[in-house]
Amino acid sequence: MPVAYIPRTRELYNAYTPYRWVVNEEPPPWTPLKKPLAQCKVALMSSGGVLYRDQPRFHREDASYRLIPKNARRDELSVWHFGYPTKDAEKDPNCVFPLERMREFEAEGRIGELCDPAFTFMGGIYSARKVREELAPKIVEELRSRNVEAFYLVPA
């Protein structure tokens, strides 16, 4: 049985007004894949707060994002996030940011090309408006300017 995180969040933060989660009842937007992933340029994004080398950390309600070179080594990555226990991701960022696995799938031809860079942000942003209106349009621009054909997103 999946864990019910909406009631758990309410309990964890019961000193505060209950959070109003986004509920989208209408069907989501839809763009079909035009070809198999083996022929697509694929971009990876994680909300796990992953940083590359000396990149600045994330702050509360921070809708900024970081560019992670696709050949980044594991010891060049660190994690800055307060919304989940980061111990395992600090040890192995692939738990929430599977860059090494995606490089392997590129080398093996399971995906056509892995976009350079990959993208990370700190997903614990309470303002849905901020995510939609500040962060998302910038990501759309990053992907468009690099002719990305498929986008794989991993929360944390």
Place this chain on the structure above:
Amino acid sequence: MCHQSVGLIAREVEAAGIPTLCMTSAYDITQAVNPPRAVFLNYPLGHQTGKPDDSANQRAIVLAALNAFEAISKPGTIVELPYVWDPNDRRWEETDYTPGFLPPRPKKAAADLAEQERRRRYTTANSG
């Protein structure tokens, strides 16, 4: 919250003409935000693409996600993966994201110090 943010971005990117797939371990949050395509993995938060230092496990999960990306044809589909965190111990399902589950936030001074140390490591040596 991460799950909501990721779902919101996926919807905007998809609306802009780029197909998306979201990983999720919070079924209810993802179902509410309703991204175009999602793959559910019943693991504790912070392991949405697998266990640490277990590349076989991570590979299987990411590969299943890529397969689902190509297979999903109905908007709003959430594909459930069969992987179990620990077949002999499901206690994490009782404790994940309950009071006491998150480590305390570091104080700003401690956080600043940690950040300075990290930045120094990469700027002075410059060798990684």
